Amino acid sequence: MASSSEVYVSAENLTVIRRAERVIAVVGNPNTGKSTVFNRLTGMRQKVANYPGVTVEKRVGRATIGDSAFDLIDLPGIYGLSPYSTDERIAVDVLLGRILGTPELEGILAVVDATRLYQGLYLVQQLSEMGYPMIIALTMTDMAHLEGMRIDIEGLSKRLGGIPIFPVVATRGSGFSELKNAISGMFEAVPSESEPPVFWPDLRHAAEELRKRIGESAAAFQVVELERAIIDGDPEIVESLRVEAGDSSLDYLLAVRRDLCGDTPPLAAEARYRYTWIRERLSDLQRQISPLPRLGRAAINWFNQPWPSALSFIFSMGVVFQAVFAWAAPLMGMIDGATSSLGNWIGGVLPPGILSSFLVDGIVAGVGSVVIFLPQILILFLFIILMEDTGYLARAAFLMDRAMRSFGLSGQSVVPLLSSFACAVPAIMATRVIPNRRDRIATILAAPFMTCSARLPVYALLIAAFVPSTSFGPLNLQGLVLFGLYLLGIAGGVGTALLLKRSVLRGSNPIFMLALPEFRFPDLRSVILKLFDRARIFLRRAGTIIFAVAVVVWALAYFPRSASIEDGRIAARGEAALSLSGQALQVELDRVDNEAAAEHLAQSLLGRAGQAIEPVFVPLGWDWRVSAAVIAGFPAREVVVAVLGTIYAVGGQADEVSLAERLQSVTWPDGRPIYSLPMVLGLLVFYAWCLQCAATLAVIGRETNSWRWPVIAWTYMTILGYVGALTIYQIGTA
Amino acid sequence: MFSQPIVRKASLTSMDLSDLKPNDKAVIQSISTDAPGVERLMMMGLVEGTEIVFVRASLGGDPLEFQVYGTALSLRKEQAQQFKIEPIPING
Ligand SMILES: Nc1nc2c(ncn2[C@@H]2O[C@H](COP(=O)(O)OP(=O)(O)O)[C@@H](O)[C@H]2O)c(=O)[nH]1
Numbered sequence: 001m002a003s004s005s006e007v008y009v010s011a012e013n014l015t016v017i018r019r020a021e022r023v024i025a026v027v028g029n030p031n032t033g034k035s036t037v038f039n040r041l042t043g044m045r046q047k048v049a050n051y052p053g054v055t056v057e058k059r060v061g062r063a064t065i066g067d068s069a070f071d072l073i074d075l076p077g078i079y080g081l082s083p084y085s086t087d088e089r090i091a092v093d094v095l096l097g098r099i100l101g102t103p104e105l106e107g108i109l110a111v112v113d114a115t116r117l118y119q120g121l122y123l124v125q126q127l128s129e130m131g132y133p134m135i136i137a138l139t140m141t142d143m144a145h146l147e148g149m150r151i152d153i154e155g156l157s158k159r160l161g162g163i164p165i166f167p168v169v170a171t172r173g174s175g176f177s178e179l180k181n182a183i184s185g186m187f188e189a190v191p192s193e194s195e196p197p198v199f200w201p202d203l204r205h206a207a208e209e210l211r212k213r214i215g216e217s218a219a220a221f222q223v224v225e226l227e228r229a230i231i232d233g234d235p236e237i238v239e240s241l242r243v244e245a246g247d248s249s250l251d252y253l254l255a256v257r258r259d260l261c262g263d264t265p266p267l268a269a270e271a272r273y274r275y276t277w278i279r280e281r282l283s284d285l286q287r288q289i290s291p292l293p294r295l296g297r298a299a300i301n302w303f304n305q306p307w308p309s310a311l312s313f314i315f316s317m318g319v320v321f322q323a324v325f326a327w328a329a330p331l332m333g334m335i336d337g338a339t340s341s342l343g344n345w346i347g348g349v350l351p352p353g354i355l356s357s358f359l360v361d362g363i364v365a366g367v368g369s370v371v372i373f374l375p376q377i378l379i380l381f382l383f384i385i386l387m388e389d390t391g392y393l394a395r396a397a398f399l400m401d402r403a404m405r406s407f408g409l410s411g412q413s414v415v416p417l418l419s420s421f422a423c424a425v426p427a428i429m430a431t432r433v434i435p436n437r438r439d440r441i442a443t444i445l446a447a448p449f450m451t452c453s454a455r456l457p458v459y460a461l462l463i464a465a466f467v468p469s470t471s472f473g474p475l476n477l478q479g480l481v482l483f484g485l486y487l488l489g490i491a492g493g494v495g496t497a498l499l500l501k502r503s504v505l506r507g508s509n510p511i512f513m514l515a516l517p518e519f520r521f522p523d524l525r526s527v528i529l530k531l532f533d534r535a536r537i538f539l540r541r542a543g544t545i546i547f548a549v550a551v552v553v554w555a556l557a558y559f560p561r562s563a564s565i566e567d568g569r570i571a572a573r574g575e576a577a578l579s580l581s582g583q584a585l586q587v588e589l590d591r592v593d594n595e596a597a598a599e600h601l602a603q604s605l606l607g608r609a610g611q612a613i614e615p616v617f618v619p620l621g622w623d624w625r626v627s628a629a630v631i632a633g634f635p636a637r638e639v640v641v642a643v644l645g646t647i648y649a650v651g652g653q654a655d656e657v658s659l660a661e662r663l664q665s666v667t668w669p670d671g672r673p674i675y676s677l678p679m680v681l682g683l684l685v686f687y688a689w690c691l692q693c694a695a696t697l698a699v700i701g702r703e704t705n706s707w708r709w710p711v712i713a714w715t716y717m718t719i720l721g722y723v724g725a726l727t728i729y730q731i732g733t734a
Numbered sequence: 735m736f737s738q739p740i741v742r743k744a745s746l747t748s749m750d751l752s753d754l755k756p757n758d759k760a761v762i763q764s765i766s767t768d769a770p771g772v773e774r775l776m777m778m779g780l781v782e783g784t785e786i787v788f789v790r791a792s793l794g795g796d797p798l799e800f801q802v803y804g805t806a807l808s809l810r811k812e813q814a815q816q817f818k819i820e821p822i823p824i825n826g
Contacts, residue, residue: 275781310793397808512797513775518806
């Protein structure tokens with residue numbers, strides 16, 4: 001299978017050997033320290049891309065050992081060659097050489113966790129039977145030692161037919177020089193000498209029998225492919241068998257499978273056989289002496305009890321939120337400040353006009369609207385990664401599974417959903433921990449309903465301006481409305497998840513199986529690497545879209561530019577300068593500028609769109625200005641505050657008090673106030689439910705790998721928000 | 735050559751994994767291999783003859799935490815019920 005990739009260039013009596021780098025896959029169960037081994041071998045020289053058509057990350061890195069180099073691929077964790085999720089399918093497909101654009105493997109570095117030896121060896125058996133040269137890195141040997149586990153490594157290697165095994169501590173790097181030596185010598189053995197062992201000969205015989213019966217056309221299939229077809233009925237292989245070798249080959253397949261497994265499901269037969277083999281042949285190589293006393297163990301055990309665990313969960317989520325708001329808010333303030341001073345500086349240097357406006361309100365503001373997300377994303381992800389690496393995320397899922405099941409979800413949805421109270425973007429990115437696709441999509445569509453921090457400025461403005469601060473005993477009406485909006489968000493999200501799971505995403509999750517990793521101290525290096533990864537993914541995939549949308553909205557608000565408004569503005573400024581001076585002049589100049597900005601906006605494409613769409617929103621009590629502001633808020637809902645400032649001629653950067661005063665005074669032509677209580681409550685409900693966030697849409701698109709889900713989510717949430725606002729306004733004004 | 739392990743008949747007690755008390759040990763006796771998700775669990779080592787320890791139940795009694803070959807696993811009750819077991823006496 002391993003093809004030689006050496007090119008011999010002969011120059012007289014000198015032979016130069018130039019080889020393309022050998023490709024080695026790093027394979028192992030989830031959470032065995034695979035990525036830590038990979039990172040340590042490759043350092044920072046990694047490339048992260050996506051496998052075609054899926055959101056599974058493909059991590060490739062180069063390891064230089066002595067003077068040879070190797071390309072390592074870090075595959076998603078698997079328990080065996082029968083995949084149950086997209087991640088696992090990708091890993092198996094790479095091993096079978098079925099993925100376009102991924103170089104053909106030449107060797108395997110199997111990573112086995114010493115504290116979970118049997119599950120690792122189950123996979124090792126299957127990998128060995130694939131026929132690649134292979135070595136085993138035995139990780140967590142420090143943990144095994146603490147647990148009092150002693151493994152006879154030489155004996156184990158011998159019973160596994162000579163597969164070399166190297167004990168390491170991946171976090172500390174001990175054992176790596178031996179491991180590296182072994183990797184560089186991996187391809188030097190004479191092939192005939194290192195015929196890889198076969199652990200389940202009956203399966204091998206069955207595959208060879210199948211090949212014989214099919215005849216010539218079976219030559220196109222590797223023996224492992226036939227084996228997987230016998231065990232899993234892998235649809236891709238079965239289909240190509242049918243195409244290549246005709247329908248009769250499927251009858252042969254069934255016959256061979258029946259001979260091998262009888263009536264037992266083949267995968268069950270395989271598990272029985274291989275685990276029994278491991279238990280009976282290897283149990284004497286593993287000795288258990290009494291574990292070293294460790295203070296931490298008792299404490300962790302106590303904390304894993306249901307109630308302490310629930311309390312610690314509430315506490316840690318509290319800390320996460322505190323951190324997101326306490327640390328992110330000042331950083332976001334700084335980014336905001338930096339963008340506006342950069343904008344002001346450009347506005348001061350360049351003459352007013354299209355270039356200045358494009359740079360300031362298009363480019364700088366657009367970049368700002370991307371970067372502003374970074375503090376929250378990084379802080380939230382820091383906590384999520386820490387939870388993941390310490391094993392806490394799985395504990396939280398275990399704790400909350402029962403409760404989440406009543407919403408049709410599973411325990412793994414709980415942290416993403418809670419994160420979306422800070423920001424839906426990292427929350428949706430964090431849904432990757434959910435292996436079940438239907439649960440994952442239901443969680444992704446529920447997340448944007450949760451009241452994120454970007455909704456707060458809108459809520460704050462409208463509540464402060466229009467909801468009377470009457471108190472009912474200790475309860476304040478403004479506080480109650482805010483609380484109600486949070487509840488509305490939760491109700492919307494939970495209702496959506498339930499609805500989806502009862503309809504298009506129906507189907508229980510039959511394989512809710514969660515491995516609960518031991519508590520471990522996280523490795524700083526991999527935490528930082530993962531954090532960089534998240535930031536990079538966000539900037540590259542979501543950032544470009546957010547930026548583009550921001551520029552489009554700028555263009556809509558800028559064009560067409562009316563020369564007469566501009567002439568009027570200049571004339572008015574000149575007049576003011578003649579009659580006024582000092583403070584009064586500045587106030588008048590600002591007024592003139594704000595008036596002109598409002599007039600420009602009124603006749604811009606955005607203003608016209610607001611007027612055109614006004615009839616749709618009149619039943620909600622909105623005039624064209626509100627409609628235009630809502631359209632402009634599409635890329636980012638918090639922008640609506642600034643647009644309202646511009647539209648009502650108090651300036652885009654007006655403080656909330658003066659904007660609120662202005663809003664209270666605007667009326668319909670017949671003198672009724674536009675911002676009546678029913679209209680404002682409706683507007684609040686609209687913002688609680690609608691999906692006014694380009695970043696969220698971009699991330700939904702990326703994480704579901706289709707444009708369909710963002711379109712569905714946006715349409716659904718906008719309709720829901722509209723109907724909510726309509727209902728409240730109509731009831732309130734009836 | 736090594737052949738299929740002999741699957742012992744389910745014992746008279748017919749207890750399953752969900753009947754254990756915390757820290758109880760048991761050996762898996764027979765498995766309803768056709769139930770959904772069971773093959774996946776077998777792939778993780780829950781086969782006949784495997785020793786398993788029930789650790790604790792989560793809030794509200796479900797899911798259940800078990801220890802198998804050094805791994806802590808969480809199973810929902812309906813999955814645990816697919817595994818018939820023979821308890822191992824504490825001192826044995
Ligand atoms: N004690 C110890 N911890 C390790 C070792 N290797 C990895 N870890 C930790 O185990 C956790 C999982 O490692 P990771 O590389 O992410 O595992 P993966 O899921 O297999 O890629 C991380 O917290 C690592 O820091 C090791 O040899 N000893």
